Amino acid sequence: xxxxxxxxxELAPAPVEFGTLYGEVQQYYAHQMQLFDxxxxxxxxxxxxxxxVFSVPTLDEPVRGRAGLAANxxxxxxxxxxxxxxxxxxxxxxxxxxxxxxxxxTRCYALVYLTxxxxxxxxxxxxxxxxxxxxxRGKWRTRYRLVTRxxxx
Amino acid sequence: xxxxxxxxxELAPAPVEFGTLYGEVQQYYAHQMQLFDxxxxxxxxxxxxxxxVFSVPTLDEPVRGRAGLAANxxxxxxxxxxxxxxxxxxxxxxxxxxxxxxxxxTRCYALVYLTxxxxxxxxxxxxxxxxxxxxxRGKWRTRYRLVTRxxxx
Amino acid sequence: xxxxxxxxxELAPAPVEFGTLYGEVQQYYAHQMQLFDxxxxxxxxxxxxxxxVFSVPTLDEPVRGRAGLAANxxxxxxxxxxxxxxxxxxxxxxxxxxxxxxxxxTRCYALVYLTxxxxxxxxxxxxxxxxxxxxxRGKWRTRYRLVTRxxxx
Numbered sequence: 199x200x201x202x203x204x205x206x207x208e209l210a211p212a213p214v215e216f217g218t219l220y221g222e223v224q225q226y227y228a229h230q231m232q233l234f235d236x237x238x239x240x241x242x243x244x245x246x247x248x249x250x251v252f253s254v255p256t257l258d259e260p261v262r263g264r265a266g267l268a269a270n271x272x273x274x275x276x277x278x279x280x281x282x283x284x285x286x287x288x289x290x291x292x293x294x295x296x297x298x299x300x301x302x303x304t305r306c307y308a309l310v311y312l313t314x315x316x317x318x319x320x321x322x323x324x325x326x327x328x329x330x331x332x333x334x335r336g337k338w339r340t341r342y343r344l345v346t347r348x349x350x351x
Numbered sequence: 352x353x354x355x356x357x358x359x360x361e362l363a364p365a366p367v368e369f370g371t372l373y374g375e376v377q378q379y380y381a382h383q384m385q386l387f388d389x390x391x392x393x394x395x396x397x398x399x400x401x402x403x404v405f406s407v408p409t410l411d412e413p414v415r416g417r418a419g420l421a422a423n424x425x426x427x428x429x430x431x432x433x434x435x436x437x438x439x440x441x442x443x444x445x446x447x448x449x450x451x452x453x454x455x456x457t458r459c460y461a462l463v464y465l466t467x468x469x470x471x472x473x474x475x476x477x478x479x480x481x482x483x484x485x486x487x488r489g490k491w492r493t494r495y496r497l498v499t500r501x502x503x504x
Numbered sequence: 505x506x507x508x509x510x511x512x513x514e515l516a517p518a519p520v521e522f523g524t525l526y527g528e529v530q531q532y533y534a535h536q537m538q539l540f541d542x543x544x545x546x547x548x549x550x551x552x553x554x555x556x557v558f559s560v561p562t563l564d565e566p567v568r569g570r571a572g573l574a575a576n577x578x579x580x581x582x583x584x585x586x587x588x589x590x591x592x593x594x595x596x597x598x599x600x601x602x603x604x605x606x607x608x609x610t611r612c613y614a615l616v617y618l619t620x621x622x623x624x625x626x627x628x629x630x631x632x633x634x635x636x637x638x639x640x641r642g643k644w645r646t647r648y649r650l651v652t653r654x655x656x657x
Contacts (some may be wrong), residue, residue, distance in 0.1 A: 212371065217520065217527030220570055221370030224377075224383060224530075228444040232458065284501045288443055290594055291534040305538065307594060309617070309625075311477050312461070313501035319462075319477035320385055324617050324625035348590045348619035367523065376525030377530075381597040385611065437654045439630055441596055441613060464615070464630050466654035472615075472630035 220294055224329070226338045230330065231287045232243045237275035239268040245340045247334055252346040282315035285322065302331040302338070308345065363454045373447055376455065376484070383394040384440045392421040400487055400494045435468035439473065450471035454493070455484040461498065477501045527602055529608065532644045537593045538581070543581035545574040553640055553647045560651040574609040588621035591628065608644070614651065630654045 214222075226245070233242040243264040246252070252267060253260040261267055278285060288309045295303040305328050312322040330342040367375075379398070386395040396417040398404070405420060406413040415422055431438060441462040448456040458481050465475040483495040507634040520528075532551070536556040539548040549570040552558070558573060559566040567573055568634060594615040601609040611634050 215369065215520065215524050216531070217374065218368050218370030220527030220531055221373030221523065223636065224445070224527075225369070225373055225447055228446045228459070230579030232446055278552075281374055282353075284477075284504060286460060286501070288462075290443060290596060291537055292530070293534045293538055305594060306534070308595075311474065313477050313504075315504075317502060319474050319501060321625050321627055322476055324563055324590075324619050348592070348625060349623060351590060351619075367521065370527065371521050371523030374526030374530075377598070378526055378600055381599045381612070384597055385599055428642070437630075437657060439613060439654070441615075443596060464627065466657075467632050468657075471653060472627045472654060474627055 204240060216271050216294075216296075219302075220252070220292070221298070222302065223294055223338060226331070227289045227292070227306070230340070231289055234271065235284075237271055237278075239271035239275070242271055243268040245337075245339055246343075247332060247339045250339075250341055252297045252340075252343045254343075255347050255350050284313045284315075286311045286313075289327070300339070301332065302329075304331060369447075369449075372449070372455075373445070376447055376457065376491060377445060380442045380445070380459070381483070383493075384442055387424065388403075388439050389435075390424055390431075392424035392428070395424055396421040398490075398492055399496075400485060400492045403492075403494055403496070405493075405496045407499050408503050437465075437466045437468075439464045442480070453486065454494070455482075457482045457484060522602075523602075525602070526598070529600055529644060530598060531609065532637070533580075533598070535596045536646075537595055538575065539589075541592050543577055544628060545577035545581070547548075548577055549574040549597045551643075551645055552649075553638060556647055556649070557643075558646075558649045560594075560649075561653050561656050582600075590619045591618045592619075595633070606639065607647070608635075610635045 203257060230242065230245040233245065246264060246267055249262070249347055250264070250267065251260050251262055257270070274285075288310070288311065292304060292306040292308050293304075297303060305326065309324040309325045310325065311319055313319040325348070326346050328334040328344045329340050331338045332341050369457065377453055383398040384393065386398065399417060401417060402415075403417070403420065404413050404415055412421070414423055427438075442459050443462070445459040446483060448458075450456060458479065461478040461480045461490050463475040463478065464472055466472040478501070479499050481497045482493050484491045536548065536551040539551065552570060552573055554570060555568075556570070557566050557568055557572065561615055563576070567576055580591075594617065596613050596615070597610040598610060601611075614633045614636065615633040616628040616631065617625055619625040631654070632652050633647050634650045637644045638647050
C-alpha cells in the first residue's frame with residue numbers, strides 16, 4: 199500500500215480522554231459486528247474506508263474496497279440461509295493504541311458463536327483481530343483489518 | 352402501554368460525552384447481571400423501574416413490575432439449587448442509541464454459560480437483548496426488555 | 505498483610521468521571537490478559553504491584569510478588585508448548601467499585617477458551633475474579649487478585 203492510496207485520518211474535533219475514546223471505539227465495534235451478523239451488507243461496508251483492506255484466513259486473498267466487502271456479506275447470507283446456522287461475532291479484550299498521526303491501532307479477541315436451527319449454541323472459532331481505524335467524515339472507520347484464527351496457528 | 356403508566360425519564364444532571372455514557376451503561380449491566388446470577392432478587396428487581404416489562408421466550412407471558420421480577424429470580428434460585436447448575440449471564444456488543452427524550456435504547460448480545468456441579472463450563476444459549484433504559488432517582492433502570500434466542504429463531 | 509507492606513495508592517492526577525475511569529480499567533485488563541496469553545512473563549508481572557498477592561484455585565498457595573508471577577507464566581508457556589493448546593482469557597461484566605482511599609475494587613467474570621492444535625475452540629472454564637487495583641507510577645496495577653472457579657464451587 200502506498201500512502202497516496204490511503205484514506206487520510208482527520209484531525210479529531212477536540213482531544214478526548216482515553217477512557218472516553220475507549221467507549222466510542224467499543225460502540226463502533228458493537229455496531230459494526232451487529233450489522234455483519236444481520237447481513238446488512240451496504241451499511242456494514244460503510245463502516246470501512248473506501249480503500250479498506252480486509253485479510254481473514256477463510257479467504258484466499260485480502261478483500262479490497264467496499265464493493266468487495268459487501269459482496270462477501272451477501273455470500274455469507276446465502277450460505278447461512280442454506281445451512282440454517284446463525285453466526286454471531288463477539289469482540290472483546292480491546293487493546294487500544296492511539297498513534298501520533300491520529301489513527302488508532304487496535305488488537306482484540308473475536309469469538310464466533312454458532313447456533314444451528316433448533317440446536318444448542320456453541321463456540322465456533324477463536325480469533326485475534328488487528329485493525330487500523332481512522333476518523334473519516336466524523337466517524338471511526340476500519341482502514342485495515344487482519345484476522346488470525348487460533349485453530350490455524 | 353400508554354405513556355401515562357410509564358416511568359418518565361429524568362433530565363440528566365449534566366450532558367456527558369458519548370464514551371462516558373457508554374462506560375456508565377456497561378457498569379449498569381455488569382452490576383445488574385451479577386445480581387441476577389447471585390439470585391439477589393430484591394436488589395436485581397430494583398435495577399428495573401416499578402412499571403418494567405420483561406419479555407423473554409422461556410416465560411409464557413411478559414413479567415410486569417418488580418414483585419414479579421423478584422419472584423422469577425427466586426424461582427431460578429430454587430431450580431439451580433436442585434440441578435446443581437451454575438448459570439452466568441454475559442452481556443456484550445452493546446449498541447447504545449440515546450433518544451431525544453433522554454431514554455436510551457440498547458441492543459446487545461447476551462450469552463448464558465452453564466457449569467454443572469463438578470463438570471465443564473459450556474455455552475448454554477445465545478440471546479439478543481433489546482432494552483429501553485431510563486434515568487430514575489439518579490440511576491439508569493430498565494423499563495422494557497425484550498430477549499430473543501437464536502435457537503428458537 | 506500489614507498495611508506497611510502494601511503499595512500505597514497514589515492520588516490520581518485529576519478526578520475523572522466514572523464512565524471514563526471504566527474505559528481505562530477495561531483497557532488495563534485487555535492489555536494485561538493479552539500479555540498473559542502471549543506468555544510475556546516480565547511485562548505481565550509488571551502490571552501487578554511489587555507486593556501483589558495472586559490467589560487462584562489451580563495453585564496450592566497464593567503467588568506473592570512479581571518474580572513468582574513471572575515464573576508462573578513461564579511454566580504455562582512450557583506446558584502449552586507441549587500440549588499444543590492455545591488458552592485465551594476473556595474478562596467481562598466488570599463491576600467497578602471505587603474506594604475512598606483511591607483504590608478500585610473490581611468483580612468481573614473471566615472465561616478461559618481453549619483451542620487444541622488443529623481442533624475446535626471451546627469454553628474451558630468459567631471464573632469469577634475479584635481484584636484490588638491501585639495507581640502506582642501513573643498506572644493502574646493489581647495488588648490483590650482472587651480467582652474462583654464455578655466448576656469447583
